[in-house]
Amino acid sequence: MAPSPPLDSKRPGDLGRRILSGVVLGAVGLAGVHFGDGYFVALIGLVALALVFEWDRITDRDGIGPAAVVHIGFVAAALAAGALGVFPAAMGLIVAGVLASILLARARGRVAVWSGIAVPYVALPCLAMLWLRFDAAAGAALVYWLLASIWATDTGAYVAGRTIGGPRLAPRISPKKTWAGLIGGVVAAVAVGALVALAVGLSRPLLFGLVSGLIGAWSQIGDLCESAMKRHFGVKDSSNLIPGHGGFLDRLDGLLFAAPAAALAVMAGLPA
Known part of the structure; x- marks a missing residue:
């Protein structure tokens, strides 16, 4: 009997489905915001x-x-x-x-x-x-900024982790995550967060970029927490509702931590 794949593994054949699912989910989410x-x-x-x-x-x-x-x-x-x-x-x-x-x-x-x-x-x-x-003044803009920051974090972490590698961030929880990936995700969040804030008309885009970096780092904690929960219960994916991605908990783990943090930042005076 062949050994079971590690909990974090993804089959190469999932790539096409992951891309298509990601595009569809992104389009539906942006349409809802709009x-x-x-x-x-x-x-x-x-x-x-x-x-x-x-x-x-x-x-x-x-x-x-x-x-x-x-x-x-x-x-x-x-x-x-x-x-x-x-x-x-x-x-x-x-x-x-x-x-x-x-x-x-x-x-x-x-x-x-x-x-x-x-x-x-x-x-x-x-x-x-x-x-x-x-938010009456900038509701759609704030959500666009938040979503872009999280997507940039995930993409930057993936690219940096794959190209640089290096020490593992939390090997017992998520063996593929690296410190390089964390840093790459934060850098990407800062850059994209600032650019999107500028594009959607939010004031002080550089400040929004810095907050994006903090939120991006915090979102990685959400990713690790969901991974830890699945490992505790011996589950690979939260469900099969999203082809190639598993479930919504798998796909939105970072956003589930990032959204309250973004709301708190706005409450604390982040200028919209």
């Missing part, structure tokens, strides 16, 4: 449902079970509150979702921490995306 309003809310809602399904598929071994019902209910309620602009209520629903998830997990004899993390892990970045897009 049209905004109900289109963007619907897109975020569908992605949130997929993320909850994948999370419970991994941690609860049951994509649509009691835990998923609770998680979907509280995530949907929080996003509905966010869509109505009532973000304090959305945060309260997230806290309630954490408590309900922990109680359910204990009643079922499951590990409470994984169930408790589900609602904030999905709802917080989705709410952050809504909050950024709803």
Whole structure:
């Protein structure tokens, strides 16, 4: 019997599907940002449902079970509150979702921490995306900048990691990630973030570039956390919903950490 491939491996034949899937997902995401309003809310809602399904598929071994019902209910309620602009209520629903998830997990004899993390892990970045897009002055521009920064981080990390190589960043979690890749991703995020900020009319594009670098570095922590979770549960991909990429957790792991960080940066006074 042939040995199983490492958890982080990808077959060469996946490349074409990965490119096509990436193009389609990128186009759908940018269209949602452009049209905004109900289109963007619907897109975020569908992605949130997929993320909850994948999370419970991994941690609860049951994509649509009691835990998923609770998680979907509280995530949907929080996003509905966010869509109505009532973000304090959305945060309260997230806290309630954490408590309900922990109680359910204990009643079922499951590990409470994984169930408790589900609602904030999905709802917080989705709410952050809504909050950024709803900005009256520069909502679309802010989301374009954030997405471009994350895409640049991923691309820069991949190119630098493959061409330079060198010491591994976290070999026990993600053997292919290197320090060169991390640095390359941050440099790419700074450059692309500044250029996109300038292109979409955000003020002080150089400052946006620097923030892009910080957010890009933080997004790599999200990537490593998702890898660590999959290794803990012995799972290669979060699902097969995206051909060539696995699942939405695999594809959006960096953005799930980056979106709240970007929202906090804007709250802290990053000029739009």
